[in-house]
Amino acid sequence: MANIRDVASRAGVSVSSVSNVLNGRTDQMRQETLVRIENAMLELNYHPNRAAQQLKTGHAKMIGLLVPSIVNPSFAALAREVDLAAKNNHGYRVLLGNTYREEDEEQAFLTDLMSHGVRGVIVVSSSIEKSHFSEAAENGLVMVNYDGSSVTDAESNQILYDSVSMDNRQAGRIAAQYLIDQGCREIAFVTETTRTISRCHKIEGFLALAAEKGMKTHARVIEGKATKAYGDTEMVELGNQLAATISELPLKPDGIVAINDVLAIGLIAGLRSKGIRVPEDISIVGIDNISLSGLITPALTSVAPPLADMATIMVERLISRLNSPHINAEEFLFTPTLVVRDSVIKRPG
Structure with a gap:
């Protein structure tokens, strides 16, 4: 079975370069080098050891998405855009949880994420001010709040979680x-x-x-x-x-x-x-x-x-704060637009 050194040898690069690809750090890498590494992985049928990665970094290369119900097409569309942004831009996978806005379900999903080494989650909830969210944050879970109000610390007046919403x-x-x-x-x-x-x-x-x-x-x-x-x-x-x-x-x-x-x-x-x-x-x-x-x-x-733009910023903020916990949380408000179709008629007068 091929390992990371075999891939590096086949691609003619260092082991650290292969590691950078596996962990999504390709911003400074030449496209030619990236292609050689990806081709070497394919040729050798190389699959990274996710458990080893988690032991090394302290977290799995996954994020969570907590929604009220995937039955609602608006949340299904959100899940799709978050998945695309996480996978295509950062090489992360998304774990989806349906919570029906029930506190017990939300709390159970947060616990499951932590137990599987997932340290970041996008939250769609009726109220992120609830205690189970603050407790999860105290235990190291990084959160982005979607379509809700920002939450501030009473003493420091600092925003606790990134907040992303349409206006x-x-x-x-x-x-x-x-x-x-x-x-x-x-x-x-x-x-x-x-x-x-x-x-x-x-x-x-x-x-x-x-x-x-x-x-x-x-x-x-x-x-x-x-x-x-x-x-x-x-x-x-x-x-x-x-x-x-x-x-x-x-x-x-x-x-x-x-x-x-x-x-x-x-x-x-x-x-x-x-x-x-x-x-x-x-x-x-x-x-x-x-x-x-x-x-x-x-x-x-x-x-x-602008759902794709909102998903992109949510994933970027989540991963940035996972990699650099000192980054302050922010609030992002996106402007909606009207899509005119046939359900409104011009009335006289």
Whole structure:
């Protein structure tokens, strides 16, 4: 069985050069050298000893990704972008955990990561302020918080974890602005009742924009309660249920912003079953811009986060802080954009 010295000999380089490739340190390496080393590994069918690497470095060349549920396509899209950024840019693998925003599941996953030598994790949680996260950090787990608020130390006022998010207030504003620009005069924000930080910010942006446009009394929030907290796995069903609620309102909205695209898709289907047309009767804007949004009828207009850029910075920050623990955590806020499709119609007047 080939070892690292065999690879170095075949490629005509030092053992340390091969080690640099195995550990993702190729920034200063000539492309020709990198290709020779990679070809030598292929020719010799060389596979690095991951256990030995972990013993040497103190951690596995893996990061964790903790999400509420992969059933939600927005989290599936996030997982894909994180996986690509970790693998292609740094040679890291990603361990995925579904936690359903349940504290016990989150805590168990953090414990499993540490026991397998994984020392970095990207967290999507309803609240990263919970004690099991701070305890994991005290035990050496480096975290990046996705789509949540930054957490600061009470004494030093320093940010504890990197925070990466779309500007959710701006997302709410963009969606409301577009509906108003297209002539909507009774607008609503439709959401699951249970609040996360990002949901609150989207609603705040929506209502603030409506107030600025003189439509404070013509903008409302319509809520529905999922059977499980936060409703991450049942947004389609919830959208369908809320369509029934909206169909019975004496004053129906002519423009709706949905908390995410999955709920919007359920809403469109539910409204159709009630004889309400989208966009002719009610225009709808989603948030997240999942791949399915362009495939339904009508194709869904949506506010899109720059997901690939966000995933890249999350992985880079995580690995940088693993390699250099003294680096201070930071907050990164990304600007969303509107993707216009067919679910909003221009109204007269």
